[in-house]
Amino acid sequence: DAMVIQNPRYQVTQFGKPVTLSCSQTLNHNVMYWYQQKSSQAPKLLFHYYDKDFNNEADTPDNFQSRRPNTSFCFLDIRSPGLGDAAMYLCATSRPTGVHNEQFFGPGTRLTVL
Amino acid sequence: AQKVTQAQTEISVVEKEDVTLDCVYETRDTTYYLFWYKQPPSGELVFLIRRNSFDEQNEISGRYSWNFQKSTSSFNFTITASQVVDSAVYFCALSEAGYYGGATNKLIFGTGTLLAVQP
Secondary structure (H helix, E strand, O other): OOOOOOOEEEEEEEOOEEEEEEEEEOOOOOEEEEEEEOOOOOOEEEEEEEEOOOOOOOOOOEEEEEEEOOOOEEEEEEOOOOOHEEEEEEEEEEEOOOOOOOOOEEEEEEEEEE | EEEEEEEEEEEEEEOOOOOOOOOEEEEOOOOOEEEEEOOOOOOOOOEEEEEEEOOOEEEEOOEEEEEEEEHOOOEEEOOOOOOOOEEEEEEEEEEEEHHHHHEEEEEEEEOOEEEEEEE
């Protein structure tokens, strides 16, 4: 089945230790998104890619970076995780054809910062 | 500013009861899109419906139905004859245009409603 895959599902890191979360998709969608969802809160968009074009949200901290080496893969790098970065990180994809298409989400990676 | 309000934080019902989840939105755009997503305990957000601002017809899909009323800026979701498998957090979202002519979009989510269906 075509899908959005996130690895790992659970990630534990230490305060200040860089961490990378990965997302892959078999949907062949041009657009990939990263959201942060803190406990009992709504998902919040961090940034997204349209093909190779990177779009950063204005309030996304510089501590968060992203890479998209090809259509299928997208990475979220947190350079120096703080305790406040503990959250669920959701990857999503969408097709660019049509307008305001629905986004397809992966299962998320739950990040714990010790 | 775009905003989505889901005033109901938690709802608990007994199986087979009907339940309505409320969603109120704010936007200055004349063209906009509204979505509902379901987030079960596994964490994955599951798309349920998309509705554009020009289509006010109510929609029914099995036990699910949606009532869109522009006059009150509401897009409510009703589950008929609820089941335990419906237990999840439900998010209403508003799509903000702006990127690549709408080819990509930013979802503004409400804070979600946790629905617990008891057997």
